[in-house]
Amino acid sequence: MLVEQTTLPDVLILTPRRFGDARGWFVESHSDQAFDRAGIPTRFVQDNHSLSAQAGTLRGLHYQRPPMAQAKLVRCTKGAMRDIAVDFRRGSPHFGQWVAVELSAENGQQLLVPEGFLHGFVTLTDDCEVQYKCSAPYAPDCDAGIRWDDPTLAIDWGVTDPILSDKDRIQPLWADTISPFTVTP
Numbered sequence: 001m002l003v004e005q006t007t008l009p010d011v012l013i014l015t016p017r018r019f020g021d022a023r024g025w026f027v028e029s030h031s032d033q034a035f036d037r038a039g040i041p042t043r044f045v046q047d048n049h050s051l052s053a054q055a056g057t058l059r060g061l062h063y064q065r066p067p068m069a070q071a072k073l074v075r076c077t078k079g080a081m082r083d084i085a086v087d088f089r090r091g092s093p094h095f096g097q098w099v100a101v102e103l104s105a106e107n108g109q110q111l112l113v114p115e116g117f118l119h120g121f122v123t124l125t126d127d128c129e130v131q132y133k134c135s136a137p138y139a140p141d142c143d144a145g146i147r148w149d150d151p152t153l154a155i156d157w158g159v160t161d162p163i164l165s166d167k168d169r170i171q172p173l174w175a176d177t178i179s180p181f182t183v184t185p
């Protein structure tokens with residue numbers, strides 16, 4: 001498994017090895033053993049899978065508050081999407097900084113988004129399927145978010161008028177939110 005850093009050092013791009021042959025290919029899409037070998041301690045308890053029918057669908061920015069904070073391992077299994085992670089940890093030298101990575105069924109790349117980060121994505125194709133592993137179960141009472149178009153974060157999503165859920169239209173602003181996450185630099 002290839003492990004690459006992004007401009008946010010704790011957010012990693014993982015590319016498992018694809019074994020191609022005349023039939024197509026095979027990949028171990030996730031393996032605790034591969035994580036052990038890479039020195040990544042994160043373990044997962046829940047798999048999620050979403051389908052977005054139209055390109056330009058934006059889901060995010062979401063997180064779960066402690067004690068149900070989630071790390072996520074995100075991959076796109078049909079189509080393509082622009083995956084966004086934002087450092088939401090007070091004390092981090094990258095606090096408020098974001099990174100965008102294109103994930104697609106074709107490139108087979110995965111984004112490891114640690115606890116303490118906001119996560120969201122915008123689809124680049126119709127019928128885009130995203131599958132992601134979570135390190136903690138869904139906890140509606142801890143579910144929270146920040147506005148996708150927050151002026152402080154100024155994220156470049158590559159879209160101006162995305163398809164949003166009602167919930168995502170009214171998420172709070174970064175400036176109005178105290179992060180529940182801290183990290184000692």
Ligand SMILES: Cc1cn([C@H]2C[C@H](O)[C@@H](COP(=O)(O)OP(=O)(O)O[C@H]3O[C@H](C)C(=O)[C@H](O)[C@H]3O)O2)c(=O)[nH]c1=O
Nearest residue numbers: 048050059060062063072119120121137138139165167
């Ligand atoms: C996340 C989740 C949702 N649900 C139910 C709750 C709603 O009735 C329905 C849709 O939930 P929501 O609109 O929050 O789904 P997304 O907008 O795709 O949110 C997710 O997408 C962004 C990108 C994320 O990073 C989070 O994992 C997650 O917030 O599924 C569950 O039953 N379990 C779950 O783990």
